[in-house]
Amino acid sequence: MELRHLRYFVAVAEERHFSRAAQRLHVSQPPLSQQIQALEAELGVPLFTRGRGGVRRTAAGDTLLPLARGILDAVEHAVLQTRHAGRGEAGRLSIGFAGSMPFTDVMLRLLRDYRAAWPQVALDLREQPSQAQIDDLLANRLDLGFLRTTPKAFDPRLATLVVQREPLLAAVHSDHPLAAQPQVKLADLRDEPFVLYSASLGSGLREQTLALCARAGFAPRIAQEVHEMPTLIGLISAGLGVGIVAASMQRAQLPFVTYLGLQDENASTDVLLAWRRDDPSPPLRNFISLATTQRPQAASASAALDGTGAATP
Structure with a gap:
């Protein structure tokens, strides 16, 4: 599992539509669908049910969404703190x-x-x-x-x-x-x-x-x-x-x-x-x-x- 899998999943889960999620992520829809399928295969459970009007999260998808958001937020915080430390904007003296x-x-x-x-x-x-x-x-x-x-x-x-x-x-x-x-x-x-x-x-x-x-x-x-x-x-x-x-x-x-x-x-x-x-x-x-x-x-x-x-x- 890679961070991009979680980013793609969160975008689809929030947009409830592959096309809109692809636009938000600035990627084409087929690769996005492939990455979600790869994530589902790795986890061994479906994360969405597909329909004509879009997608709905499964129980597994509902469970993963707050966890994925937390992981992405933590990574972003780690990146910012590391950059601050590298510029002397954080740390201890x-x-x-x-x-x-x-x-x-x-x-x-x-x-x-x-x-x-x-x-x-x-x-x-x-x-x-x-x-x-x-x-x-x-x-x-x-x-x-x-x-x-x-x-x-x-x-x-x-x-x-x-x-x-x-x-x-x-x-x-x-x-x-x-x-x-x-x-x-x-x-x-x-x-x-x-x-x-x-x-x-x-x-x-x-x-x-x-x-x-x-x-x-x-x-x-x-x-x-x-x-x-x-x-x-x-x-x-x-x-x-x-x-x-x-x-x-x-x-x-x-x-x-x-x-x-x-x-x-x-x-x-x-x-x-x-x-x-x-x-x-x-x-x-x-x-x-x-x-x-x-x-x-x-x-x-x-x-x-x-x-x-x-x-x-």
Whole structure:
């Protein structure tokens, strides 16, 4: 039995006439009659009774009609879904993101625009530190990651795309002696207690902070280690230390925290997308294409952060 047998049967059953069914199917009547006879022979039962005015379904024909319609509908649905998946219009995309990413413009905008363009793709979002994302990407447990610049070289199996660059700021308690200055050098903080991400997280921002401090000629005195960016800002608000944060973290708006621009060279952080180079997934490729076309918007969003304590409109 072939799908065309079922299509022919449904047409004859609905039209109740071989000639009209043939016209509907754009075939001549003799081949249509032959195909129905072949179907009846295969099933071993008559599906129609023939008469001068047309045909009537037998009990077997009545039984087959809804089943045949269901099969044809299921096949059509399978074809459409397969085509959607092949074009990246359906499927699943797992996306990791560092804890500071929801404060950036770029991640929220890309997710919103991707959802609008490809609503049938299921998004599986996972908050993870940068190193955990890299590990999961390489282990095929993650399709795409939003992460921060890291001084370490990326595994060559991964491709990356810079989607936003923003300044790094020093975050200090508002009563700190340096809080009245619009900008400082990292060397000005050499004697301060630092609040950093925990080393166990493999945070890109922690690695950047350590590298910048080393270039400034000192190793930071680590007073507290945290797992979440809001906790880091909260401890600074409590007067337990200073920290280095991305400019977008000013949007956390905790009290008693002042953000100071850094005069040091390379005091900026990139928001990266990372994915496996050999991953052919259409949903992934659509996301990368969208991110690539929006890079000018990301640059504009980065420029809107003035790096001196507040985000400009």
